[in-house]
Amino acid sequence: MNRYCFCLQVKPDRLEEYVERHRHVWPEMLAALRETGWHNYSLFLRDDGLLIGYVEAEDLEAAQKAMAATEVNARWQAEMTEFFTRQEDGTEDGRPPDESFLLLPEIFHLPED
Template sequence: MNRYCFCLQVKPDRLDEYVERHRDVWPDMRAALHEAGWHNYSLFLRDDGLLIGYVEAEDLEAAQKAMAATEVNARWQAEMQQFFAGSDGRPPDESFLLLREIFHLTPPAED
């Protein structure tokens, strides 16, 4: 399983509503993410709106394409787009900046 980290910028005046929307993510959206291969998915939000996402997937591009083919993702992205700065009209799941992993702590080898 590969690890991916990405960032986006939430509009500072929309932070509370963005957080509220993620308190109750639609069950069909959760199911679609799982079925599309998104695992161990987390979002972290800084007070200035910097959003960091972490997800594990065999192939992120394939997982994104699988989500793009779902009706629930189209609805979710349309609703979430209003919260982001600098997306140039693209849905959030197509406009995030993927970060390069430079360190990962692995368990020590057993003797």
């Protein structure tokens, strides 16, 4: 299983609502994530809005494509888009947040014994 880490920027004035939305993720969204190959998925949020995500998948691109094909993901992404700032270069590319995050390279991993 491959490990992936990514970052996005949540608008600072929307942090509380963003956190609240993730306390009540729709059951059908959770099921779709599992069914499309997302494992050990976690989000971490700094108080300035820096969002760090971690997910394990056999193939992240395939998992993203499978999620993009679901109706529930289209609804979720439409609601989540408003929480994020523009891309780092200031442009808005129209992609949903789950397709526009910046992947971070892994530079160290402590393997299990």
